[in-house]
Amino acid sequence: MPKATIDDVAELAGVSIKTVSRVVNREPNVRETTRDKVEKAIAKLHYRPNQSARNLASQHAHLIGLIYDDPSAYEIPSAGYVIRLQEGSLRACKSANYELLIHPCNIRNKQVTDELKAFIEQVRPAGIIIAAPLSNMAKIVRAISSTGTPYVRLSPGQSNGGQYAVRTNDREISAQMTRYLASLGHKRVAFIKGHPDHKAVTRRFDGYLDGLEQSGLRFSQNLVGEGDNSFGSGEAAANKLLKRKKRPTAIFAANDDMAAGVMRVADRLNVDVPGQLSVAGCDDISLAQQIFPRLTTIRQPLSSIAERAALALIESYRTRSSLKGSEVVPAKLVIRDSTGPVPSDA
Amino acid sequence: MPKATIDDVAELAGVSIKTVSRVVNREPNVRETTRDKVEKAIAKLHYRPNQSARNLASQHAHLIGLIYDDPSAYEIPSAGYVIRLQEGSLRACKSANYELLIHPCNIRNKQVTDELKAFIEQVRPAGIIIAAPLSNMAKIVRAISSTGTPYVRLSPGQSNGGQYAVRTNDREISAQMTRYLASLGHKRVAFIKGHPDHKAVTRRFDGYLDGLEQSGLRFSQNLVGEGDNSFGSGEAAANKLLKRKKRPTAIFAANDDMAAGVMRVADRLNVDVPGQLSVAGCDDISLAQQIFPRLTTIRQPLSSIAERAALALIESYRTRSSLKGSEVVPAKLVIRDSTGPVPSDA
DNA sequence: CTTGGGATAGACAGCGTTGTCAGTCCATTT
DNA sequence: AAATGGACTGACAACGCTGTCTATCCCAAG
Numbered sequence: 239m240p241k242a243t244i245d246d247v248a249e250l251a252g253v254s255i256k257t258v259s260r261v262v263n264r265e266p267n268v269r270e271t272t273r274d275k276v277e278k279a280i281a282k283l284h285y286r287p288n289q290s291a292r293n294l295a296s297q298h299a300h301l302i303g304l305i306y307d308d309p310s311a312y313e314i315p316s317a318g319y320v321i322r323l324q325e326g327s328l329r330a331c332k333s334a335n336y337e338l339l340i341h342p343c344n345i346r347n348k349q350v351t352d353e354l355k356a357f358i359e360q361v362r363p364a365g366i367i368i369a370a371p372l373s374n375m376a377k378i379v380r381a382i383s384s385t386g387t388p389y390v391r392l393s394p395g396q397s398n399g400g401q402y403a404v405r406t407n408d409r410e411i412s413a414q415m416t417r418y419l420a421s422l423g424h425k426r427v428a429f430i431k432g433h434p435d436h437k438a439v440t441r442r443f444d445g446y447l448d449g450l451e452q453s454g455l456r457f458s459q460n461l462v463g464e465g466d467n468s469f470g471s472g473e474a475a476a477n478k479l480l481k482r483k484k485r486p487t488a489i490f491a492a493n494d495d496m497a498a499g500v501m502r503v504a505d506r507l508n509v510d511v512p513g514q515l516s517v518a519g520c521d522d523i524s525l526a527q528q529i530f531p532r533l534t535t536i537r538q539p540l541s542s543i544a545e546r547a548a549l550a551l552i553e554s555y556r557t558r559s560s561l562k563g564s565e566v567v568p569a570k571l572v573i574r575d576s577t578g579p580v581p582s583d584a
Numbered sequence: 585m586p587k588a589t590i591d592d593v594a595e596l597a598g599v600s601i602k603t604v605s606r607v608v609n610r611e612p613n614v615r616e617t618t619r620d621k622v623e624k625a626i627a628k629l630h631y632r633p634n635q636s637a638r639n640l641a642s643q644h645a646h647l648i649g650l651i652y653d654d655p656s657a658y659e660i661p662s663a664g665y666v667i668r669l670q671e672g673s674l675r676a677c678k679s680a681n682y683e684l685l686i687h688p689c690n691i692r693n694k695q696v697t698d699e700l701k702a703f704i705e706q707v708r709p710a711g712i713i714i715a716a717p718l719s720n721m722a723k724i725v726r727a728i729s730s731t732g733t734p735y736v737r738l739s740p741g742q743s744n745g746g747q748y749a750v751r752t753n754d755r756e757i758s759a760q761m762t763r764y765l766a767s768l769g770h771k772r773v774a775f776i777k778g779h780p781d782h783k784a785v786t787r788r789f790d791g792y793l794d795g796l797e798q799s800g801l802r803f804s805q806n807l808v809g810e811g812d813n814s815f816g817s818g819e820a821a822a823n824k825l826l827k828r829k830k831r832p833t834a835i836f837a838a839n840d841d842m843a844a845g846v847m848r849v850a851d852r853l854n855v856d857v858p859g860q861l862s863v864a865g866c867d868d869i870s871l872a873q874q875i876f877p878r879l880t881t882i883r884q885p886l887s888s889i890a891e892r893a894a895l896a897l898i899e900s901y902r903t904r905s906s907l908k909g910s911e912v913v914p915a916k917l918v919i920r921d922s923t924g925p926v927p928s929d930a
Numbered sequence: 931c932t933t934g935g936g937a938t939a940g941a942c943a944g945c946g947t948t949g950t951c952a953g954t955c956c957a958t959t960t
Numbered sequence: 961a962a963a964t965g966g967a968c969t970g971a972c973a974a975c976g977c978t979g980t981c982t983a984t985c986c987c988a989a990g
Contacts, residue, residue: 241705243975243976243977244976244977245976253939253940254939254940254941255940255976255977255978256939256940256941256942256978256979257938257939257940259977259978259979260938260939262977263978266937267936267937267938267939268937268938268939269937269938269939272938272939286702286705286706287706287976287977288640288706288708288975288976288977289639289645289706289707289708289977290636290639290640290645290708290975290976290977291640291945291975291976291977291978292976292977292978293635293636293639293640293945293977294634294636294637294639294640294945294946294947294975294976294977294978295944295945295976295977295978295979296945296977296978296979297945297978297979299635299636309667309671317663317664317666317667317870318663320663320667321655321663321666321667324686325655325688328686328688337685337707338685338686339683339684339685340670340674340684340686342671342674356632359587359632360632360633360634360635361635361683362634362635362636469874498874502876505876524663524871525870525871525874528815528844528871528875529874529875530848530851589945589946589947590946590947591946599969599970600969600970600971601946601947601948601970602948602949602969602970602971602972603968603969603970605947605948605949606968606969608947609948612967613966613967613968613969614967614968614969615967615968615969618968618969633946633947634945634946634947635947636945636946636947637945637946637947637948637975638946638947638948639947639975640945640946640947640948640974640975640976640977641946641947641948641949641974641975642947642948642949642975643948643949643975
């Protein structure tokens, strides 16, 4: 059987194709009885609107583009990050009958921006979601902006000219984690910084500072390690930190990979976690639950963030309103087994 | 500036739109000089063909659909698996100027098949890639097949009616791993089976059997654990295995998650890996490199498999030939630190 | 009754490509 | 010089929808 088209449905229902279109698109001003007739015809013929045709007629594809830094271009497998972003976007798309087009891009490639533009102009998605850290790269954002396609940035460092953004409360939640550590009696709480290009990660450092202050603890440069978000950099930083004579009793790493590095070093140095050292991370990657002891961390609402972004895009298209302001989806502390009371001898 | 259309290009180049179309699609029978003129015009106008229009006119979207089991529907994060599949598909798509549409689906949902059909019929992708374990579920494959869209199954248990499939040499490589373990002197090599629905995983068991035989080792039911691919099931199986009086000196788990579970149990039971126990997994998920000691495993060429599948789909569309037969992309042994010589006291 | 106006429905013209088919051109062949 | 046939090009009709605009319906108000 050949695929039914809108004409077939219209004929069977005894109405015009425009009316069928109205029913399909849930437009108002269709009489109840007419709607019924059309719906029966649709069901009978197993009619499915042809996306390509509606895309062409409506001047934009019913597609949301999700743009992120290509995980395969690096050693660090940020698979979990990407999957959760996809998950949220997909959830939003599905609810609105849109599709998701993923577009990892390699920023080390000189022609990323051209390639991005080509992608957008050919496909004409209804909107673009730009994930961190791309959402912080001026030339990427500029390229996307230049196409005129609506976009939403995820966790941008700072907002630019009123474009929509969805972020989490990185700073506040990091302060909260720091206070939690302090509340366990820790006085020497160290922090391992992440890659300076990753803005969210630098905000966590600010939160750490806030938390210290709120808990009446003094900041010391000796308690700060420099990392680059990788497991290995976590190991390196932990090595330095743990070899001080007055070593920290708690280490808060700006992401889980580095925290896992810390745990590995602790293990090798025979430092018991959480008995002698509390370790906390950030992101709640899957590894966090798999290492031993299970890592206390901060769960980023990544999938909700992406979902909100996609919904905003779709909604703004539907209502033809422009995208302004920003939205905050709060993160959550996940307390597991890697943190505990400060050792009595400290 | 409004977007240039094919008409603009045709006018500027002084040819018909059909000729522009020919140039854009690299069709033969265009004079060199004409092609040049057109290409100059395209460059000058920054012309990009409108995908929706070409999709409509050519009766199919320049899109490949990648269908896999929704990782977020489970606790087990198979993010790495999905990402590598996407990576390969994307590589193929990019090379042919196609886009990738991802479509995770939840098999526990009663209406998966309807939902899948709706997806395919609305979007009309040029082809579908069905990842394992969906590629082994008759009702899924049947639903997709019923739409008439070409599809390729990844790592199917058995081929059905000549449809194309891409697989890896699961059985052979598992035999090889088993022989490797035997070559280290291990006599009691245990195996932890995976989820019975995951055919690839059952083939690994066959490979284990082959390897045992090829190494002159006797099979014992006592050395087989039952798992379901999850970390927890690996722990459970290891617990049983390691509490036997004659415990195995090597455990080969049908996937890395379970192998990681084994390592955790060994750690808790103070069994040294690899000193007293060798552990091997399969899949080379990112965790494999992050746990301590780093896991010996089998690296599945997942991204190549997906890439081959996508290329086959695109190629078969281009040449209008049907998809027949199957293809094998070999896996690789990755020897790391979790395996070593059999302990002398064993 | 008549009328005004919102609710409802339809006609029709695109949207920007590709496929089909009918040329035109030009170098060979007869 | 005419005929042949492949290389090249273009006219035109789809493809299946949505947007715009107009026509009709129907009910409450005058």
